[in-house]
Amino acid sequence: MSEFAERVVAWQRVHGRHGLPWQGGRDPYPIWLSEVMLQQTQVATVIPYFLRFIAEFPDAVSLARAPLERVLELWSGLGYYSRARHLHAAARTVLRDHAGRVPTVPALLEALPGIGRSTAAAIAVFSAGTRAAILDGNVKRVLCRHEAIDGHPAQAAVLATLWSLAESRLPDAGIQAYTQGLMDLGATVCTRTRPRCDSCPLAQTCAARASGDPAGYPRPRPRRVPPWRPMAPVVILAGDRVLLERRADKGIWGGLWSLPECASAPALAGEASALATQLLGALPAGVAPAQPVPLPGFDHALTHFRLRIEPWLIAGVAAGLPDPAVGTDHPAARLRWLPLGECVGAALPQPIKRLLLGLAAGAQGVPAEGERRG
Numbered sequence: 597m598s599e600f601a602e603r604v605v606a607w608q609r610v611h612g613r614h615g616l617p618w619q620g621g622r623d624p625y626p627i628w629l630s631e632v633m634l635q636q637t638q639v640a641t642v643i644p645y646f647l648r649f650i651a652e653f654p655d656a657v658s659l660a661r662a663p664l665e666r667v668l669e670l671w672s673g674l675g676y677y678s679r680a681r682h683l684h685a686a687a688r689t690v691l692r693d694h695a696g697r698v699p700t701v702p703a704l705l706e707a708l709p710g711i712g713r714s715t716a717a718a719i720a721v722f723s724a725g726t727r728a729a730i731l732d733g734n735v736k737r738v739l740c741r742h743e744a745i746d747g748h749p750a751q752a753a754v755l756a757t758l759w760s761l762a763e764s765r766l767p768d769a770g771i772q773a774y775t776q777g778l779m780d781l782g783a784t785v786c787t788r789t790r791p792r793c794d795s796c797p798l799a800q801t802c803a804a805r806a807s808g809d810p811a812g813y814p815r816p817r818p819r820r821v822p823p824w825r826p827m828a829p830v831v832i833l834a835g836d837r838v839l840l841e842r843r844a845d846k847g848i849w850g851g852l853w854s855l856p857e858c859a860s861a862p863a864l865a866g867e868a869s870a871l872a873t874q875l876l877g878a879l880p881a882g883v884a885p886a887q888p889v890p891l892p893g894f895d896h897a898l899t900h901f902r903l904r905i906e907p908w909l910i911a912g913v914a915a916g917l918p919d920p921a922v923g924t925d926h927p928a929a930r931l932r933w934l935p936l937g938e939c940v941g942a943a944l945p946q947p948i949k950r951l952l953l954g955l956a957a958g959a960q961g962v963p964a965e966g967e968r969r970g
């Protein structure tokens with residue numbers, strides 16, 4: 597056994613957690629249940645939920661046959677409800693495909709809903725003594741620190757390194773004490789803030805401790821640069837009124853009134869013109885639109901992506917108001933004319949409002965305001 601594993605095992609026997617309600621047995625069902633409950637949740641919080649749950653659903657078959665509503669009721673307060681839904685769905689798969697017996701082979705476990713590689717390994721270790729590596733959040737932190745890995749586990753290369761380290765450290769014997777020890781060490785000694793290095797069995801060989809800044813590992817998660825998404829709205833003006841279209845309920849700015857948009861972006865003049873022809877044709881007094889003119893493009897940042905907005909202007913349309921009596925199925929029911937002067941108080945997406953206010957001010961573009969969230 598490596599010195600690393602020896603130290604973890606010896607520490608676990610004395611200082612680790614023993615006698616938890618799901619420990620000591622070989623039945624994979626309570627081990628699975630505890631592993632799922634312990635994801636993002638502390639042991640002390642999990643214990644009463646685990647006891648109530650196991651009393652009502654003592655095995656995978658009773659869980660599979662229970663209504664989901666009852667499962668969610670028993671989960672209520674534990675949070676992350678997708679865990680309960682997956683657990684229930686997985687129990688049904690166990691009943692259907694494994695005659696109600698929870699498998700103990702990692703590959704079969706990983707095929708069940710809500711069970712990832714690390715959880716599958718933990719269930720296999722504790723129920724069957726399988727020599728498999730776990731890599732939950734606590735273990736990632738311990739390994740990142742012990743090796744002073746320069747990066748964050750969310751980065752694919754760092755994660756691959758961690759898995760390979762986790763595999764290479766597995767002891768030939770004592771896999772259960774070792775696995776439990778790593779979990780306990782991360783939860784009670786090598787904590788996220790203020791690790792207790794003086795009480796750690798790995799202190800002598802820990803590179804992060806040697807660096808003098810153990811809490812500086814893992815490194816902060818790198819900021820994701822949001823991707824660009826192009827958008828080609830079309831400003832169709834009839835006098836001082838602009839044609840608005842209600843957006844679909846799903847997607848960005850769902851349900852808001854906004855400018856009609858070309859299906860592809862950036863769009864060519866012909867696409868803007870075709871869109872205007874189609875929309876104006878749906879109106880009672882629609883007429884052929886004038887030639888599109890490109891407006892200056894601008895950027896707008898949203899939470900998950902950045903918009904590159906390349907608008908078109910079609911002015912001089914002599915169209916009448918849509919008939920307000922048209923039924924909701926009629927395409928015109930999603931269209932309305934808005935006087936440009938009323939844009940200030942209208943519930944429009946922020947960059948669209950800026951664009952229209954710029955036009956109202958005669959600027960034929962947007963104010964130079966830089967990027968903003970809307």
Ligand code: SF4
Nearest residue numbers: 786793796799802810
């Ligand atoms: S020595 Fe400190 S930083 Fe290193 S593994 Fe132990 S508790 Fe974590």
